[in-house]
Amino acid sequence: MLRTVDIAHAGQSSSEALILLEVAISKAKEEGVVAVKIIHGLGSGSIAEKVRSWAQEQKGRFKAVIPGEDYNAFNKDAVNMRSELSNKQDRDFNSRNPGVTIFWL
Known part of the structure; x- marks a missing residue:
């Protein structure tokens, strides 16, 4: 499952x-x-800046942290993370959205 949380x-x-x-x-x-x-x-x-900075500070806690602008079919972590999802539909995939960050747990 990919959970979406809006903190903005x-x-x-x-x-x-x-x-x-x-x-x-x-x-x-x-x-x-x-x-x-x-x-x-x-x-x-x-x-956005604080989230990205916090993600860097938490290095090693997650399988991957994927910036929205890199969340696409050419990103190995994004593809591998999505292989674990039962529902792969996500409007931000391949959209290069800098307003989101995906944390692969």
Whole structure:
């Protein structure tokens, strides 16, 4: 299962958004979710920057972290992650969307 969590449109600060991110990731791991797609808005926003920075700090915690702009059929991690999904439909796949980041758990 690919779970989608929108942390960009709830009107919180970037610090509050990071708390939502951490809770969403932890809950998804506990529930056996394959991956979490975080909607953080475009890359120039502070939430997007904080999410990408946080992902770098968490190196080794995830099978892969896939930026939306690299979430396509030419990305080995994206293809391998999607092979674990029962429902492969996702409008952001192959769309080069910089407003999302996928965490493969």
